[in-house]
Amino acid sequence: MSDQSIVTEPEILIEEIRTSKREKIGILGGTFNPPHIGHLMMADQVRDQLDLDKILFMPTAEPPHSSVEKKTISADVREQMLDLAIMDHPDFEMELYEVQKGGKNYTYETMKTLVDLYPTVDFYFIVGGDMIADLPTWYKIDELVQLVQFVGVNRPGYTVESDYPIIMVDIPLIDISSSNIRHKVKTGCSIRYLVPEEVRKYIALEGLYQDDE
Numbered sequence: 001m002s003d004q005s006i007v008t009e010p011e012i013l014i015e016e017i018r019t020s021k022r023e024k025i026g027i028l029g030g031t032f033n034p035p036h037i038g039h040l041m042m043a044d045q046v047r048d049q050l051d052l053d054k055i056l057f058m059p060t061a062e063p064p065h066s067s068v069e070k071k072t073i074s075a076d077v078r079e080q081m082l083d084l085a086i087m088d089h090p091d092f093e094m095e096l097y098e099v100q101k102g103g104k105n106y107t108y109e110t111m112k113t114l115v116d117l118y119p120t121v122d123f124y125f126i127v128g129g130d131m132i133a134d135l136p137t138w139y140k141i142d143e144l145v146q147l148v149q150f151v152g153v154n155r156p157g158y159t160v161e162s163d164y165p166i167i168m169v170d171i172p173l174i175d176i177s178s179s180n181i182r183h184k185v186k187t188g189c190s191i192r193y194l195v196p197e198e199v200r201k202y203i204a205l206e207g208l209y210q211d212d213e
Contacts, residue, residue, distance in 0.1 A: 026055040026124045026151065027095070027114075029107070031178070033072045034203060035085040036195045038176040040092075042153050045171040046126055047091055050151065055126075056095040057082055062104045073208065075099040084198040108140040111147045123148045124167075132162050185209040 028043050035057075043055040059078050072078070079099065086092035097113065098105040111123060125148040127135075132152050135141055145164055152166045154173065176194055184191050186209055191200055203209065 023118075023121045024050070024052045024124065025118075025121050026050070026052045026126055027058055027111075027148070028055055028126045029058040029060060029098075031072050032057065032059050032078050032082050032085075033178050034078070034181060034195055034199055034208070035082050036176050036178060036181055036199075037193070038174050040085065040089070040196070041174060042126065042128070042171055043092065044089070046124070046151055046153065046169050049169050050124060050167070052091075052124060054091045054093055056093055057086060058095040058097065058110075059099050060105060061099050061102050077206070077208070081199050081202055084202055085196045087198070106139040108138070108144040108147070111144060115147050124151045125149070126151045126153065127166075128152075129154050132166065135162060135164055182209045186211070 026043065026046050028039065028046075030039065032039065039057070043057070046052065047055050059075060059082060061075055062072075079094070079096065082094060086094070095114075098110055107125070111125065114123065115121075127150060129152065135150075138144065141164070150164060150166045152162070152168045153171050154168070181191050181194055184194070185203060191203070194200075195203070
């Protein structure tokens with residue numbers, strides 16, 4: 001485990017990030033099943049507060065760090081929904097490395113590839129408060145923290161303490177999850193304003209999540 005501790009003076013690091021001459025790119029990974037306004041708010045707040053050049057949304061093929069099996073839908077459908085979700089933001093893009101590679105993709109291997117491909121970029125890997133406690137279980141986490149700067153965002157009910165170096169970014173507390181949205185769709189409840197409108201229309205048009213468990 002790294003001998004560095006969680007950042008205690010984030011304003012100092014944030015100022016260093018703002019004045020850096022290297023390109024600064026945030027990475028937000030997830031299944032995005034479906035993408036919702038919580039994802040967009042998280043990405044935009046991190047981009048704004050750390051003055052990042054862009055945010056790359058990186059859908060996974062399979063979630064390697066989850067301790068439970070997650071039911072998901074095909075990558076091309078999730079990719080289409082994500083494209084609809086971010087299309088109006090000029091600093092939001094997709095990174096499709098993991099879905100194109102397929103199978104389980106460990107964050108260390110993915111970021112090692114991206115760092116090698118883009119040596120002039122500093123990457124900021126965004127994690128929710130629900131993921132911070134699981135970082136010790138991530139594959140090659142000690143090596144991973146040497147490749148990227150972790151950025152944590154608060155989430156209701158989860159701790160933000162960690163032995164790893166993390167810049168914490170405060171965002172408005174909003175308790176929305178993809179699993180809850182899928183359940184609402186299955187039970188016939190409205191998801192308006194929980195997901196971008198074009199995503200809501202796409203879900204309805206394609207009849208997604210009607211049989212979701």
